[in-house]
Amino acid sequence: MNLCSNENINYRAWPLFMVSFIRLFYISIFERALQNYLYFAINIDTGTLGIISSAGSIAYIFAPLLGQQITKKVGISNALIISAVLTPLLTGAQLIFFEPWYLISCKVILGLVTGLVWTNCFNLLNKWQLISTTERTKKNLNFFNLSWNLGFIGGLLTGYLWAFLWDDYIAMIISFSLSFLLIPFTLFLKEPKFAEKSEPPLDQVVEKLPPVMVDQDSRVKTMMMAFPIIFSWLGLVILSISKSTIIFSYPIFIKTFDTNLSDLTYLVQAGIQLGQVSGLIWINSMKPSKRKISLLLSTTIISIIAFSILIIRDIIFITIISLVAGLFFGLIHGVAMKIMLDYGTTKNTTKYSMINEIITGIGFGLTPIFAGYLAEVDIYLIFTFVVFFGIVISIYLIFLSRKVKWKRIEKYKNKNFGD
Numbered sequence: 001m002n003l004c005s006n007e008n009i010n011y012r013a014w015p016l017f018m019v020s021f022i023r024l025f026y027i028s029i030f031e032r033a034l035q036n037y038l039y040f041a042i043n044i045d046t047g048t049l050g051i052i053s054s055a056g057s058i059a060y061i062f063a064p065l066l067g068q069q070i071t072k073k074v075g076i077s078n079a080l081i082i083s084a085v086l087t088p089l090l091t092g093a094q095l096i097f098f099e100p101w102y103l104i105s106c107k108v109i110l111g112l113v114t115g116l117v118w119t120n121c122f123n124l125l126n127k128w129q130l131i132s133t134t135e136r137t138k139k140n141l142n143f144f145n146l147s148w149n150l151g152f153i154g155g156l157l158t159g160y161l162w163a164f165l166w167d168d169y170i171a172m173i174i175s176f177s178l179s180f181l182l183i184p185f186t187l188f189l190k191e192p193k194f195a196e197k198s199e200p201p202l203d204q205v206v207e208k209l210p211p212v213m214v215d216q217d218s219r220v221k222t223m224m225m226a227f228p229i230i231f232s233w234l235g236l237v238i239l240s241i242s243k244s245t246i247i248f249s250y251p252i253f254i255k256t257f258d259t260n261l262s263d264l265t266y267l268v269q270a271g272i273q274l275g276q277v278s279g280l281i282w283i284n285s286m287k288p289s290k291r292k293i294s295l296l297l298s299t300t301i302i303s304i305i306a307f308s309i310l311i312i313r314d315i316i317f318i319t320i321i322s323l324v325a326g327l328f329f330g331l332i333h334g335v336a337m338k339i340m341l342d343y344g345t346t347k348n349t350t351k352y353s354m355i356n357e358i359i360t361g362i363g364f365g366l367t368p369i370f371a372g373y374l375a376e377v378d379i380y381l382i383f384t385f386v387v388f389f390g391i392v393i394s395i396y397l398i399f400l401s402r403k404v405k406w407k408r409i410e411k412y413k414n415k416n417f418g419d
Contacts, residue, residue, distance in 0.1 A: 015188035017147035024151030029159035029175035050372020056111035057365030063115025084182035122353035149277035160266035235336035240363020272326035279330020303390030
């Protein structure tokens with residue numbers, strides 16, 4: 001039986017992929033160009049730069065809560081349309097003048113508006129998973145990950161070209177104009193509609209599902225739900241702290257080593273993102289039993305990478321090892337996202353995607369502030385923190401993972417899949 005017949009697939013996925021691509025394409029250029037312009041052209045101090053860089057992410061800590069309330073009133077599609085209209089206006093406002101208080105204000109409001117975006121993207125993925133086959137679900141997740149990652153990578157490569165040919169300010173202006181493309185593609189979004197007859201019999205669903213994992217209390221878990229949800233949360237913590245540390249610190253290394261290659265920041269960040277998308281694709285094709293190993297191994301390697309930067313203080317080495325880190329960011333992100341999606345789908349709730357976005361906002365929001373002020377003393381101090389934090393999380397995850405075991409079973413015992 002085709003669990004995803006044409007009458008059951010009543011949603012359009014491609015507009016979501018285009019929206020995520022365009023959003024990351026334009027914003028990767030704008031944010032990188034703005035930080036470079038402030039740091040290299042205006043010579044703003046690192047502490048203030050850290051606050052400006054973090055303002056949007058800090059606001060995003062509260063944004064999913066606000067976004068969820070708005071979404072309940074207007075619906076997912078309308079919430080995404082509102083964000084698509086406000087985003088270009090708030091982006092363009094940052095081009096008017098560059099006083100820190102003004103930029104911080106713009107970024108805070110933009111961060112709150114972003115609360116309407118990614119949580120709702122995950123909400124749509126959850127809804128689609130309910131009415132799609134396993135193969136279609138994998139494709140949707142793969143295309144979604146590819147869209148925003150390729151947008152990020154393509155934007156940074158394009159931004160490098162513009163900055164090289166012209167300057168960072170021109171790159172900001174062009175990328176701002178591209179943000180208006182969000183509006184038409186968002187209008188094509190369509191939420192899936194459910195009908196009772198569209199749900200296939202449970203025994204036929206079971207036949208389509210892969211082997212599951214169980215923990216020591218023998219409760220059956222659907223797919224990735226053998227992992228406690230804290231696996232996802234801690235993975236996002238180390239991902240956001242370590243990645244934001246490397247990305248924020250790299251321009252400071254460029255200036256410290258007096259290389260005069262500010263344009264290189266675009267290429268390095270693009271390389272990190274390319275490694276991340278490789279990790280995401282790899283995880284999605286990996287057996288669930290091996291995802292546990294990849295998460296534990298990746299968190300440990302991130303600590304080793306941060307420690308190596310502390311020891312080998314050379315710009316060439318820092319450049320290469322930063323690119324290598326991208327793969328392990330992707331492996332961590334892939335596992336964390338898959339756990340979150342399976343919990344949200346099985347329990348039919350949006351709270352897991354909302355919590356994940358809040359954790360991401362905290363990590364990406366607070367880290368540049370600490371890094372900015374520590375950089376005024378010694379930029380390497382923040383990497384000491386990453387090493388310590390990474391080791392603690394790795395040890396805890398290894399201890400927690402002992403409860404996760406692999407087992408093949410033929411059928412699920414109840415419709416709630418062991419929940």
